[in-house]
Amino acid sequence: MRLLQRFYLVEVLSGLALTAAHFFRNMGLHLAHALGRKTARGAVTIQYPEERRPYSPRLRSLHRLVRREDGSPRCVACMMCETVCPARCIYIVAAEHPNPEIEKVPARFDIDLGKCVFCGYCVEACPEDAIRMDTGILEFSSYSRDGMIYTKEMLLALEPAGRDGRPTSPVPIPADRRP
Amino acid sequence: MSAADLGIAFGRVAFVMLFVLNLGGLLTWVERKQSAIMQDRIGANRASIFGFRLLGLFHPLADAIKMLTKEDFRPARADPFLFGLAPFVSVFCALVAFASIPFGDVLRVAGREIPLQAVTLNVGILYVFAMLSLGVYGVMMAGWSSANNFALLGGQRAAALMISAEIAIGASIMGVVMIYGSLNMMDIVRAQGRLFWGWLPAWGIVTQPLAFVLFLTAGIAATKRIPFDTPEGESEIIGYFIEYSGMKFGMFAMADFLETVVIAGMTTALFLGGWQVPYLVPDGFRFPWGGAVALPHLLVTLLQVGAFVVKVCAMIFVMMLIRWTLPRFRYDQAMRLGWLGLFPLSILNIVVTGIGLLLWGGRA
Numbered sequence: 001m002r003l004l005q006r007f008y009l010v011e012v013l014s015g016l017a018l019t020a021a022h023f024f025r026n027m028g029l030h031l032a033h034a035l036g037r038k039t040a041r042g043a044v045t046i047q048y049p050e051e052r053r054p055y056s057p058r059l060r061s062l063h064r065l066v067r068r069e070d071g072s073p074r075c076v077a078c079m080m081c082e083t084v085c086p087a088r089c090i091y092i093v094a095a096e097h098p099n100p101e102i103e104k105v106p107a108r109f110d111i112d113l114g115k116c117v118f119c120g121y122c123v124e125a126c127p128e129d130a131i132r133m134d135t136g137i138l139e140f141s142s143y144s145r146d147g148m149i150y151t152k153e154m155l156l157a158l159e160p161a162g163r164d165g166r167p168t169s170p171v172p173i174p175a176d177r178r179p
Numbered sequence: 180m181s182a183a184d185l186g187i188a189f190g191r192v193a194f195v196m197l198f199v200l201n202l203g204g205l206l207t208w209v210e211r212k213q214s215a216i217m218q219d220r221i222g223a224n225r226a227s228i229f230g231f232r233l234l235g236l237f238h239p240l241a242d243a244i245k246m247l248t249k250e251d252f253r254p255a256r257a258d259p260f261l262f263g264l265a266p267f268v269s270v271f272c273a274l275v276a277f278a279s280i281p282f283g284d285v286l287r288v289a290g291r292e293i294p295l296q297a298v299t300l301n302v303g304i305l306y307v308f309a310m311l312s313l314g315v316y317g318v319m320m321a322g323w324s325s326a327n328n329f330a331l332l333g334g335q336r337a338a339a340l341m342i343s344a345e346i347a348i349g350a351s352i353m354g355v356v357m358i359y360g361s362l363n364m365m366d367i368v369r370a371q372g373r374l375f376w377g378w379l380p381a382w383g384i385v386t387q388p389l390a391f392v393l394f395l396t397a398g399i400a401a402t403k404r405i406p407f408d409t410p411e412g413e414s415e416i417i418g419y420f421i422e423y424s425g426m427k428f429g430m431f432a433m434a435d436f437l438e439t440v441v442i443a444g445m446t447t448a449l450f451l452g453g454w455q456v457p458y459l460v461p462d463g464f465r466f467p468w469g470g471a472v473a474l475p476h477l478l479v480t481l482l483q484v485g486a487f488v489v490k491v492c493a494m495i496f497v498m499m500l501i502r503w504t505l506p507r508f509r510y511d512q513a514m515r516l517g518w519l520g521l522f523p524l525s526i527l528n529i530v531v532t533g534i535g536l537l538l539w540g541g542r543a
Contacts, residue, residue, distance in 0.1 A: 008516075009392065012501075012504075012505065015504045015505065016500055016501065016504050018504075019217050019500060019503065019504040020217075020500055022216075022217050022218070022219065023213065023216050023217045023500070026216045026217070026219060027216055030216070042216065042219075043215070043216075043219050043220050043221045044219050044220070045219075045220050045221040047221070
């Protein structure tokens, strides 16, 4: 340690100069912004609900059930996703499909998002490409545990995210928050 | 005492009280915003009334409402009387300490002479000093009465830090007292209006540069804020207010801010010329290069009060800058700095000042 450093004072002053330089630079930028120069930004803050970072296309967001052309789920209730799920948050009740060419259909397909760990194993395990995690929806919340259980109908209604990663369908409203 | 005298006395006290209280309340906002701007952030800006955000100025208000409506919890084994008294002692001492710091020269209105200072004391410096030291009783009380080991540890640390800082404060003030030859803060500020070589104001920072650094360092230690926040030490012991909640906790936080204002006011009065504006004499500006601007008495007084406020705010800015730049001293480092750094240096400062006064004779 140099003698000068042992006295704190010089080092303290250089530190203060650094932070003060940041302060006055940012203050000037804020002032320029307020006076009309909209390109001047004094902070790196992203004001979250209004501003968002672009999401990566690989982002694992809220699940959706892929539909056939007639609107019924592509899922054949093979239970692969329910089996592979490490959090055991998928509950499927299988039923017969009216079309004999299709084996089965889920009568119920519930995902408990309160348990889900968003690992994406269900998407990888699915042999029918019937479940995907590409909605871009991240903000789901509920006042109760039951409200975190998303049903087949809710998941079927979702659309994939747009090109910028933004969600294109509205956030599903859980049962306990519906008016 | 006539009604007018009473009114004047009340006005003087009210001005100081409102100035310190409002500034102390605003400091929560200043702290959040200044630190945000220093760190390339925006800072709190969401609290709004009818959609007006006003740069986040409503956050202190929201904080106050939140604190007032929170549960006021007292641990079962805490001493009820002392536990309740402690935050009041803390805030009271910080609040009254500002009383003898002058914020302007004598105001002459309708044949009266009103010294612009809440209380005129011949031993003003000692009074401020005493009140600052008394503030630590609130902290110790809080630590002791909470029936919590961490709180006790925090109170003990606060006492130790206060003692090591107070001695340095007292000793570094002595140099100023020797130079200006008075304990009355009004006299000290007035004496700082003189000029060296006809152009350099005889402010304390010019005559006592070492004492300025020592006083500022010890003063920041006395406010118990970073880099000297060992009594709080959020990451190790939570500190003396660990058991406090609601507005009682808020009062401890407020006491810290009020002490910041007091230290800033004291630094201004002792080292930055108080209400002095360079080259401003009672009848207007008189510049060393020959020019002169005559000003009415009221305007001169207004300029002086304004200069004092600006200087205090600048000092607060510097103290906030220090608080958001430096990391915390460890407990033993703070003690070492106080006893082996500040204290001997302030004694040295007294000796050097004495020799200087002996050689160059009399007061500056």
